[in-house]
Amino acid sequence: MTRVLVPVAILKGEMVSAGLVDLLATVDVTVLGYHVLPEQTPPDQARAQFEDRATGALDDLTGQFHEAGGDADHRLVFTHDRRQSIDRIADETDSAAYAITGATGEVDRLLVSLTGEVDTAQITAFVEEVIGDRDIGVTLFAAGEKDDGRLETAAETLSAAGIDTATKWVAGNPFDSLIDAVADHDGIIMGEQAPSLASLLFGEEADRVAAASVGPVIVVRSAEKDKA
């Protein structure tokens, strides 16, 4: 079954909103409790002191996912590098996606971004699996110079699966127009982007989208990265 990794800054009091827990009820979940330490602190030193507290919080969180009906387990990592830990655990658990928690109530409609160099078929399949037979609508979104028909292809697949699907093509700045389109949606699903100059300078696109959109963002990991 498809697995989604939910990284949580467990000792910083990060919580998972009820809406996201419900949304992920259809898939398996691994809650990744992480704690990032500055270079001057050995991770083991933090483990000795904070392990019990973190494990307690993770048990509670995992319990919430169980209550919502999905299968869930958890891992706890002390690290200097959040990104590296997320990638490693996602590889080890064979997770198809990871979630960036955000505030949301009940999820009625998702915004799915297909902009850029992403595997649209893979994202579409993931969306279909997460929604299952629930009454959650989807807006397929892409931005760019010319419409290459990727939205229509994806919309056909989702409609065929009985999902209420709309499409939205915008010929503007991908990031800004995605954020503009967030209104009336309860969460975003997007593909993992290859590292670029912009991601080096401003941080990863998914993190920036999450920061700007307030709601949860689910990032579908690219298949090539899985192999590596």
Place this chain on the structure above:
Amino acid sequence: MTTEDRGSNIAGEKPDVEETVETDEATVTETAELERTLGLVGGLAIGIGTMIGAGIFVFPGLAGAEVGTAATASFAVGGVVALLVALPTSELATAMPKSGGGYYFISRGLGTLAGTIVGLSLWLGLVFATAFYLVGLGFYALDALAEVGIQVGGSPELIVSVIAVLAGIGFTVLNVTGTENAAKLQNGIVALLLSMLAAFLGFGLLEVFGVVDADTPAGEAQDDWGLVPIMSVAALVFTSYLGFAQVATVAGEMKQPGRNLPLAMIGSVLIVTVMYVLTIYIATNVFDRAALEAAGETAMVEIGRELLGTPGALVIIVGGLLATMSSANASILSTSRAIYGVSKDALLPEWAARINLKYGTPHVALGMAGGPVIVLAATRQVALLAEVASFLHLIMYGLICVALIAIRRDEPEWYDPDFRVPGGPVIPALGALASFGLIAFMETLSIAIGVAVIFATAGWYFYYAGDVNLKGAL
């Protein structure tokens, strides 16, 4: 092994020994994982950054004044001793890739008494080393002020002390509150430093061999190639090599430890040895002993000026400031790790390793590093601080070699290093002999202080942690 009773200290605290699985990417305990995030470059930067600090910028004047060009041999001896210790340390580190470094190997291989002595004297040895780096920083800062035309009133000695103390306070505070990537900054400083030194060495060699002529005075230092003077200078300058074993203190955070630990340790020793020998060769060919003695701690600045004029002097000053800062900073970090290592094993109270959740930094341990450093730095005793630091490190280095021999003679089941020192017990035996032997060439006062520290730490063991049993506790 969690069922085995490891005893407890006077306060009733037990060693925190947990069974772990080590992979190339993480250390996995029963309920948590510890990510390995340091690569080979990061490891080399720690080794080189700690070593290539004050030593190379402070010692050419002092060592060259003693024996002239023969000081190149002293630095070479230091490099050989360091290498003889780095090889056994690498083997032990790949067998036990955990934070704690030398202390960890010795406490597991030779038992709690030796472990306590080494663990606590490593802390104090690093304190002495840091103080030495800070005094070096003070001398370079004084020169920097003079170079930009700022006249300082009062006695220059006082200024050096004030700068050293302020820098000590600054680094401690920075390490408690700084959550930015200190390691990345360190990598950058090391890269800059290496390129500056390479340029300086390149030009210096050309000038020494007469390819270019910068009008340096003819006539070399009156050299003293006697064995005893060379060895006693080697004992003094060995402080320049303290640092390769610090790579082992971050063994728990190194990716692919089986490959990266030996490469980082041995590689950093080789790189700095070459740099040192060349630098001292140039320095003693540019100036004779009298001139080196007159220039003292910042003789390198005058050598830079002699070779390349004012820009040369400025390059050396900036290099000296960067190098002493990076050494001091890296050593304060290592100190806090050393304290954590012994506190985890109940040889120091548990509170010594506490972390504050706000910054995520071990503020108590950093304070126990920075506090005594500041006091020692105020003394300005460059040679004494350096020798005591070397003494305490050499005890550890020697015992690391002994621990390797002891573990190998009766190899426990868990012992499975990825890297094995070739040649049976020859290299570790030589390493132990060389480490302890170098101590004999030190000044009497340094030896007396070092021995006093050893007795004090042994006394602490019998008072505080006599019931703790760490041998073989993995």
